[in-house]
Amino acid sequence: MRVKLTSMFFAAAMLPATLWAAPAPSQQCPDKGAYVQVLGAGGPELTTGLASTSYLIWQDGKARVLIDAGAGTAMNFKQAGAQMADLDAILISHMHVDHVADLISLLKASYFDGREVPLPIYGPTGNQLTPGMTDYMQRLLGLEGLYPYLNNFLAEAPDPSFSKASYRWVPRDIQPSETPTSFALGDLRFASADAKHGGVPALAWSVTLEDKTLFVTGDSSGPGYLKAMADEADIIIAHNALPQSYSGPVERLHMKPDAIATIVGQSKASTLVLSHFLDRTATSSVQQETQVVLAASFKDEIAFAQDFDCYPL
Numbered sequence: 001m002r003v004k005l006t007s008m009f010f011a012a013a014m015l016p017a018t019l020w021a022a023p024a025p026s027q028q029c030p031d032k033g034a035y036v037q038v039l040g041a042g043g044p045e046l047t048t049g050l051a052s053t054s055y056l057i058w059q060d061g062k063a064r065v066l067i068d069a070g071a072g073t074a075m076n077f078k079q080a081g082a083q084m085a086d087l088d089a090i091l092i093s094h095m096h097v098d099h100v101a102d103l104i105s106l107l108k109a110s111y112f113d114g115r116e117v118p119l120p121i122y123g124p125t126g127n128q129l130t131p132g133m134t135d136y137m138q139r140l141l142g143l144e145g146l147y148p149y150l151n152n153f154l155a156e157a158p159d160p161s162f163s164k165a166s167y168r169w170v171p172r173d174i175q176p177s178e179t180p181t182s183f184a185l186g187d188l189r190f191a192s193a194d195a196k197h198g199g200v201p202a203l204a205w206s207v208t209l210e211d212k213t214l215f216v217t218g219d220s221s222g223p224g225y226l227k228a229m230a231d232e233a234d235i236i237i238a239h240n241a242l243p244q245s246y247s248g249p250v251e252r253l254h255m256k257p258d259a260i261a262t263i264v265g266q267s268k269a270s271t272l273v274l275s276h277f278l279d280r281t282a283t284s285s286v287q288q289e290t291q292v293v294l295a296a297s298f299k300d301e302i303a304f305a306q307d308f309d310c311y312p313l
């Protein structure tokens with residue numbers, strides 16, 4: 001529907017001053033120290049008022065690692081003051097829409113960011129339900145893919161009229177496994193393990209920076225071996241798609257609060273951040289019940305994330 005700017009102006013002019021909101025300011029984390037910022041605390045519904053899943057690790061005012069990129073991530077990334085040129089890597093948990101839909105928006109936006117070094121992007125291998133990380137990027141950017149005009153972000157494009165990318169995306173597939181796959185990238189250390197998310201290849205990720213470790217369960221039904229990664233973390237982000245009272249088929253995909261408690265109960269972490277809310281877990285009454293279940297096992301801070309929240313690593 002088209003809206004006339006003149007009528008919008010007069011409507012705004014008639015509002016009390018307190019209701020006439022100025023443009024939202026940039027939502028930056030503090031510029032000293034290491035933080036994880038929640039860019040999207042929602043899931044796939046788009047009705048919670050939260051962007052779909054995404055987390056951003058900051059160090060001294062620079063965005064270093066992006067974890068997942070669901071719908072809304074690209075806008076919130078910029079709103080947070082982040083630059084694609086600063087990123088060391090992108091980590092993807094799995095290829096469901098609410099975790100990857102904004103990758104292509106970020107990629108296109110980075111055309112204007114002046115990045116000049118390759119950008120590694122790590123994600124799971126594929127199967128018949130979802131492509132692996134390398135295949136996903138090929139299906140987006142390959143000459144036979146959806147956006148061949150952006151092929152220059154993957155390889156030297158044969159047609160000089162294509163967008164001239166100043167750098168390349170470098171996708172890597174990681175096989176989900178019970179024993180974590182670990183690797184280093186400069187001063188960053190990464191580990192991933194099979195998150196068990198129905199039939200879709202999925203990774204739980206940990207990132208270590210300045211000797212502090214963030215662990216993100218991702219969408220996970222909570223296999224017991226994730227406990228070892230949670231035990232070593234300083235801060236944990238757990239996905240909370242189910243209330244404790246839920247019973248049904250989605251338990252195959254996600255943890256109820258008592259399952260999260262089993263994973264995080266012995267952790268040395270000082271903060272447990274809950275995220276990936278659906279309508280059924282986003283209400284304050286359900287979150288109070290969730291808090292009670294978790295507080296019986298996890299004795300430090302339990303937070304229910306909102307978009308743009310920053311937590312020290």
Ligand SMILES: [Zn+2]
Binds near residue numbers: 043053
């Ligand atoms: Zn999800």
